[in-house]
Amino acid sequence: MERLGPARYGRRMRVHLLDVAPRPGFKQHIPTLTLPRVAGCTPAGVDVAITDGRVEPIPSRIEADLVGMTFNCNNAPHAYRLARDLRDRGVTVIAGGTHATAIPDEVLEHFDALLTGEAEGGAWAELLGDFAAGRMKERYSNPGPPSLAGLRPPRLDLLSRRHWYIDFAPIEATRGCTHDCSFCFNSTIHGAGFRTRPVEEVVEDARRARSRRLMFMDDNLCGKPGYAKELLEALIPLKKQLFFQTHMLMAADDELLRLAALAGTRAVFVGIESFHSDSLSSVNKGWNRIRDYRRYMDAFHAHDIFVSGGLILGLDHDTPDIFDQTLAGLNAIGLDSAAINLVIPYPGTDDFRRYDAEGRILHRDWTRYDGENLVVRPALMSPEKLFEGYHHVIREFYRPRSYLRRMRWSGMPSRWYLYAVAWLREPRLRIVRRGLP
Numbered sequence: 001m002e003r004l005g006p007a008r009y010g011r012r013m014r015v016h017l018l019d020v021a022p023r024p025g026f027k028q029h030i031p032t033l034t035l036p037r038v039a040g041c042t043p044a045g046v047d048v049a050i051t052d053g054r055v056e057p058i059p060s061r062i063e064a065d066l067v068g069m070t071f072n073c074n075n076a077p078h079a080y081r082l083a084r085d086l087r088d089r090g091v092t093v094i095a096g097g098t099h100a101t102a103i104p105d106e107v108l109e110h111f112d113a114l115l116t117g118e119a120e121g122g123a124w125a126e127l128l129g130d131f132a133a134g135r136m137k138e139r140y141s142n143p144g145p146p147s148l149a150g151l152r153p154p155r156l157d158l159l160s161r162r163h164w165y166i167d168f169a170p171i172e173a174t175r176g177c178t179h180d181c182s183f184c185f186n187s188t189i190h191g192a193g194f195r196t197r198p199v200e201e202v203v204e205d206a207r208r209a210r211s212r213r214l215m216f217m218d219d220n221l222c223g224k225p226g227y228a229k230e231l232l233e234a235l236i237p238l239k240k241q242l243f244f245q246t247h248m249l250m251a252a253d254d255e256l257l258r259l260a261a262l263a264g265t266r267a268v269f270v271g272i273e274s275f276h277s278d279s280l281s282s283v284n285k286g287w288n289r290i291r292d293y294r295r296y297m298d299a300f301h302a303h304d305i306f307v308s309g310g311l312i313l314g315l316d317h318d319t320p321d322i323f324d325q326t327l328a329g330l331n332a333i334g335l336d337s338a339a340i341n342l343v344i345p346y347p348g349t350d351d352f353r354r355y356d357a358e359g360r361i362l363h364r365d366w367t368r369y370d371g372e373n374l375v376v377r378p379a380l381m382s383p384e385k386l387f388e389g390y391h392h393v394i395r396e397f398y399r400p401r402s403y404l405r406r407m408r409w410s411g412m413p414s415r416w417y418l419y420a421v422a423w424l425r426e427p428r429l430r431i432v433r434r435g436l437p
């Protein structure tokens, strides 16, 4: 790896990486992989520190030559303010990550430079090299998605140990997805296509992990069933517990489920999205077939795998019936836990451009682009009806009686703790009176 010399300062360059959040929350978080990965591909000779704003306060004085920030859309306004303060104090501030990749022109108004796409592959090293030589440009990116073979280990050692993280080791095996759902950010960050890491390198990371519980940060671990089977089989001897995101179609492959169970899979997150087939087709997810949901859930449960599902309310074919339809559907398939969100077209996506062209974007307050607030005018109901129905679905789904009924029905008594954790941590249970613009 390239080494950066002390040419500019007469000492080692200091880089501080920040995961921006307005304030640390009270709940524990899963350790992030994003900034440890960026730190991992930082050239030798540079001192790197990480502050994860979700779990620790961002220091009021940062002693660094260069600050690199990552942030989601809803934390962007806070990141912009922070960048302005740091730049006023003479610190060079650069941005990276999903939001910066999606709308670079807006982000660049607040930062000295930005890196779009992934840090590996040379782009980050080039930025730092140019900065050290006093010739930093405004924009950096790789010519194409970098290879995932031989990635340097993520600097998880830089995450603060004093703060609240759940006992999980973050890990990744793939990037990208084999699908192209219109609301998803995947192709924006990773480009089209699905890349996999060599199985032996993932297994080595799993072996070295400090926790027994592995949380895969992949978008769709089972996007390529052949690769997933090879990986899961290789993980069996490690006797770890696995948690990952996958598509529903995984449950159609019994061999895959069997290997997942043997490898120690405890829970998966799947995109259910909707119980309305036209709404599914409208977001390019017509391949999710509602008639198969129940069969798939039974298959996951038969292997003792807890299933959390993502749902979106307010899609373009949703009428006011969607709320009861969704609740009936959720109870009928026996989904264990759910992340129920309102439609959020993230700026920079085709969905955003379409809603904008139709004059349906209600506001551009990025802090409210979090799935709990209304962002677009629904097509077939009033915004008030959608907001009310959204809260109704959450209240009913998490009503202790219906929750316990689904828990008994799944036939997984050994997984009681996952139900308890999912219920207690569900942020959407805060039934708040906000969200209408």
Ligand code: B12
Binding pocket: 029, 030, 031, 032, 033, 034, 037, 038, 054, 068, 069, 070, 071, 072, 073, 074, 094, 095, 096, 097, 098, 099, 102, 115, 117, 118, 119, 120, 124, 172, 176, 183, 184, 185, 186, 189, 216, 217, 218, 219, 341, 346, 370, 371
């Ligand atoms: C795993 C994951 C989670 C996990 C864990 C998050 C964590 N602890 O880090 C969980 C389940 C908790 C989660 C929750 C949420 N998530 Co999430 N999540 C992801 C996912 C699938 C992968 C992220 C990841 O770790 N990738 C692996 C790392 C290595 O890659 P990376 O983050 O892209 O970083 C690389 C590059 O982007 C770049 N880079 C990134 N930052 C920087 C900074 C600098 C300075 C540089 C140089 C480079 C750089 O270099 C890195 C290495 O290559 C992404 C989808 C995706 N493909 O990005 C969504 C995603 C990031 N999540 C998203 C959202 C909306 C959420 C939630 C708000 C959902 C909700 N409504 O509750 C919450 C809030 C989380 C929070 N408060 O932080 C959105 C963000 C959209 C946006 N622009 O705002 C995404 C993009 C999914 C989507 N909808 O398409 N998430």
Ligand code: SF4
Binding pocket: 177, 178, 179, 180, 181, 184, 185, 186, 219, 220, 247, 271
């Ligand atoms: S299947 Fe999931 S990860 Fe893949 S494109 Fe669709 S929403 Fe994104």
